[in-house]
Amino acid sequence: MVTNLPPEAKKKWFEVTLTRNPEERIRLMQEFLSLVPKHKGTDKMVAHIRRQISQLRDEVEKKKRARRGRAPSYFPEKTGAAQVVVLGPTNVGRSSMLRAVTNAMPEVASYPFSTKEPVPGMLPYEDIQFQLVEAPPIMEGSSEGRANGFQILSLTRNADGIIIMVDLAEDPSGLYRMVAEELENSRILTVEPEGEVEIQRRGHGSDIQFIWEGELAGCSAEDAVKLLNEYKIRSALVRVRGRVTLDLVEDAVFGNAVYRPTLVVANKADLAESSASLEELREAAKPLTVLSVSVKEAENLAEVLGSELFNLLGIARVYTKEPGQDHSKVPIVARRGLTVGDLSKTIHSDFYRRFRYARLWGPSANFPGERVGLDRELSDGDIVEIHV
Numbered sequence: 001m002v003t004n005l006p007p008e009a010k011k012k013w014f015e016v017t018l019t020r021n022p023e024e025r026i027r028l029m030q031e032f033l034s035l036v037p038k039h040k041g042t043d044k045m046v047a048h049i050r051r052q053i054s055q056l057r058d059e060v061e062k063k064k065r066a067r068r069g070r071a072p073s074y075f076p077e078k079t080g081a082a083q084v085v086v087l088g089p090t091n092v093g094r095s096s097m098l099r100a101v102t103n104a105m106p107e108v109a110s111y112p113f114s115t116k117e118p119v120p121g122m123l124p125y126e127d128i129q130f131q132l133v134e135a136p137p138i139m140e141g142s143s144e145g146r147a148n149g150f151q152i153l154s155l156t157r158n159a160d161g162i163i164i165m166v167d168l169a170e171d172p173s174g175l176y177r178m179v180a181e182e183l184e185n186s187r188i189l190t191v192e193p194e195g196e197v198e199i200q201r202r203g204h205g206s207d208i209q210f211i212w213e214g215e216l217a218g219c220s221a222e223d224a225v226k227l228l229n230e231y232k233i234r235s236a237l238v239r240v241r242g243r244v245t246l247d248l249v250e251d252a253v254f255g256n257a258v259y260r261p262t263l264v265v266a267n268k269a270d271l272a273e274s275s276a277s278l279e280e281l282r283e284a285a286k287p288l289t290v291l292s293v294s295v296k297e298a299e300n301l302a303e304v305l306g307s308e309l310f311n312l313l314g315i316a317r318v319y320t321k322e323p324g325q326d327h328s329k330v331p332i333v334a335r336r337g338l339t340v341g342d343l344s345k346t347i348h349s350d351f352y353r354r355f356r357y358a359r360l361w362g363p364s365a366n367f368p369g370e371r372v373g374l375d376r377e378l379s380d381g382d383i384v385e386i387h388v
């Protein structure tokens with residue numbers, strides 16, 4: 001349902017978007033909320049703005065403290081094929097899993113809350129590596145900022161994928177639902193939405209330009225422009241992916257929801273007395289894949305986990321080669337669906353500009369050494385020789 005805000009409220013939101021100063025933003029957001037009529041159509045948006053306010057308050061507070069002493073970094077630098085955050089309630093075995101499948105050695109303890117800062121580790125899989133990051137424990141209220149919740153959830157938002165870990169011997173579906181709710185509150189989606197909108201404001205120009213990677217549903221481009229104009233957005237690039245309703249366009253005005261591919265790992269299978277709790281969890285987590293494991297007893301956990309992540313993240317490894325030579329040993333890691341054009345841009349903008357043709361070997365080639373153009377789609381394991 002489109003929120004139908006009164007014009008004063010829309011004008012106030014415009015003022016909010018004009019300032020970067022956190023204290024000023026908090027004040028304006030509060031004024032904005034006082035202008036929003038309370039009804040079912042505005043519930044979600046109001047809750048979302050309230051969270052933004054408390055997140056900003058938290059940031060202001062942290063900055064004050066950081067000036068007095070150095071605050072720890074919550075964002076390990078990304079390396080490897082993808083960064084995957086291992087998220088879960090306390091004591092489910094996150095540190096144990098990192099010790100078992102990566103080079104990291106976080107403390108494992110029988111008491112709760114032993115991990116207090118994110119711990120990164122590398123999980124090798126075939127010829128690539130995934131970066132797993134153990135997040136400190138998540139709990140009810142994390143999305144409201146409880147126990148470093150804002151940082152934990154920003155870390156998650158910033159990652160490429162999520163592993164939700166729960167304990168099969170401790171009400172796994174209840175734990176899963178708690179984590180899922182905290183993610184939803186933070187507008188991190190674990191199921192790919194039918195449509196997505198991204199609004200990039202521009203300082204210059206005076207029109208709304210659409211980048212169509214999908215279509216509008218139940219409204220026209222004029223309707224969308226009209227709505228954006230009501231929020232005083234007159235100059236912007238609007239990327240439309242999939243099927244997008246007017247609701248989603250308005251949603252994007254207040255900050256984007258992001259989709260992160262997610263795997264559920266149900267640990268301590270050795271302690272589970274029956275399969276009932278696993279089945280209940282599978283039901284609760286649908287359509288996500290649930291992997292039942294025992295970190296303590298599993299023998300090939302790294303391989304199983306690596307292969308699940310590989311599929312979940314839709315990774316494609318492409319190898320380059322030069323004429324008359326062997327292909328590179330180290331692949332270029334990309335997402336499935338990339339084209340020869342995307343690949344040449346990745347290597348160097350020159351390769352793209354001066355591209356003449358490419359030769360292709362591997363699963364996508366109709367025959368070895370096939371001559372292809374920029375728009376040929378590539379698959380995992382392809383070998384490409386670019387001619388400029």
Ligand SMILES: Nc1nc2c(ncn2[C@@H]2O[C@H](COP(=O)(O)OP(=O)(O)OP(=O)(O)O)[C@@H](O)[C@H]2O)c(=O)[nH]1
Nearest residue numbers: 090091092093094095096109110113114115295296
């Ligand atoms: N039986 C059994 N115990 C396990 C398994 N995995 C971990 N544990 C135990 O569970 C307890 C908690 O393990 P950790 O790896 O520290 O859990 P965590 O999720 O990192 O916990 P915090 O960081 O403290 O929130 C330890 O006593 C582990 O030995 C498993 O597969 N089976």
Ligand SMILES: [Mg+2]
Nearest residue numbers: 094095114115
């Ligand atoms: Mg831990």
